[in-house]
Amino acid sequence: VVQNLIFPLLYVLLLILMQPVRLVSSETFWWVEGMIYDSYLAIVSSWSDQAGHTILESGDDxxxxxxxxxxxxxxxxSPSDIGTIMRCLHGKSFIFSRTIWVMDWLFQFLNFGWVSKCHGDFFLLQPTDSNATQQTRLSDCVKNNFWSRNRKWVIVFPEGGFLSKRRSGSQRFARKNDLPILEHVALPRSGAVQCILDTLGVDGKYPGKNGNSHPPTEDFSNSHLIKWIVDVTIGYNRPISILEHIMGHNGPAxxxxxxRIFPANEVFKSKGKGDSETNQLTNWLYHLYYEKEKLLSYFYANGCFPSKxxxxxxxxxxxxxxxxLFLIHVFGAVGVFFTYCLFYLIFRFLF
Structure with a gap:
């Protein structure tokens, strides 16, 4: 609880104090911001270990x-998916600082949401805004933050919400359109993924549509385009809530x-007559999630995922x-002391 209160406040306060640096060198500002953001997410990622949970990884590296x-x-x-993937990314070349998350709108009201909003993550409000409005906002977010802030990974939940809320609607859609009925995943929505690929482009195949500020070469080979699509499948030995993920009060899980890592240009590898990029992507995502359904069926039967x-x-x-983590806590303690001194001096000056 103390960590969840102090570190977000320190993050925001440091960003405010660093605004003069941003005026001099935006690149330096965002590099320092990335290090602070990485430190905070390292703290968040450790909560599952403190609760006694074990997180295993398998498949591609x-x-x-x-x-x-x-x-x-x-x-x-469930919401614990976010904490789980944070734990998996812990210690992997400071990748936290170079990510853009696409998350549900409600997450921005949590402490983590304050930090994410400053970092440049995107919060998706699905029920009210039109798809066109959402895609415009997402495109602007990615376009404004990905290249200028040296981001590398975009993290998306294509199902558009928790499985418990999406499964029935997904199954109705599948029956209506003669598609396989899925139990362990919901059919993905291609809108956000299409918008990201349109904005950033795909290395070696697809230049994008929405104003890529790093024009590709003639064969679309460019270091700033999306190179890989990573399919991440999370399996729980038993369902856990976000509170249980942090507290572990029902025992370890x-x-x-x-x-599974795929070259991003596989999405647009073969194009039939009359196929648009959107249809190609939708079909590819559906096939990916049919495979994900099989992976989870195997997992729930055997307790682990199958190998290739x-x-x-x-x-x-x-x-x-x-x-x-120790150094981050030392930094946090120093930050708290500095903040106390700063506000004490301000209070004495004013009163």
């Missing part, structure tokens, strides 16, 4: 692509996260960086 522009697609079962070669995929863990 995403640490090999931390310096490449990538789009991560996650299934969404085991969470397994499975990765058959059998159970080996799992690995990412150790907590205790030295880094």
């Amino acid at each position: 995403i640490s090999k692509i931390t310096d490449d522009e990538s789009l991560l697609l996650l299934n969404h079962q 085991t969470i397994t996260v499975h990765y 070669s058959g059998g159970n995929a080996p799992t690995r863990t990412t150790p907590l960086l205790y030295t880094q």
Whole structure:
């Protein structure tokens, strides 16, 4: 509780005090902001360990692509999915500082939401705004923040909400359109993913549509375009709430996260006559989620995900960086003392 109150306030206060640096060098400002943001998310990612949970990883090694522009697609079962993926990214080349999250609108009202909003993450309000309005806002957010702030990864939940709320609607849509009925995931919505690819473009295949400020070469090969799409599948040995994820009051849980890395240009590899980029992407996402359904069916039957070669995929863990966490807490203590002194001096000056 103390961490969740102090560190967001310190983050916001430091950004306010650093505004003169932003006027002199925007690049330096956002680099420092990224380090502070990375420190806060390192604290958040440690909560699952403090609660006694075990988070395992399997499949492809995403640490090999931390310096490449990538789009991560996650299934969404509960708010604890965010804490889970934060724990998985902990210690991977300071990738926290180079991410843009696309999250539900309600998250911006939490302490973490204050930090995310300053960092440049996007909050999606689905029920009220039109799709066109949402995509315009998302495109502007990505366009304004991705290149200028040296971001590398965009993290999206294509189902558009928690599985418990989306499953029935997804199944009705599937029956109406003669599609497979899914139990463990909902059919993905392609709007946000399409908007991101339109804005950033895909390396080697697709230049994008919405004003890419880093024009690609003739063959669309450009270091600033999306290179990889990472399918992230989260499986729980039992359902846990966000409170249980942090507190662990019902005992430890085991969470397994499975990765599959695809070259982003695979999405637009084959184009039939009359196919648009949107249809290609929708079909590719549907196929991805049919496979994700099979992965989760295997997981719930066997307690782990399958490997590409058959059998159970080996799992690995990412150790907590205790030295880094200790230094972050020391920095937090110094920050609290500095803040106290600052407000004390202001109070004495005014009164």
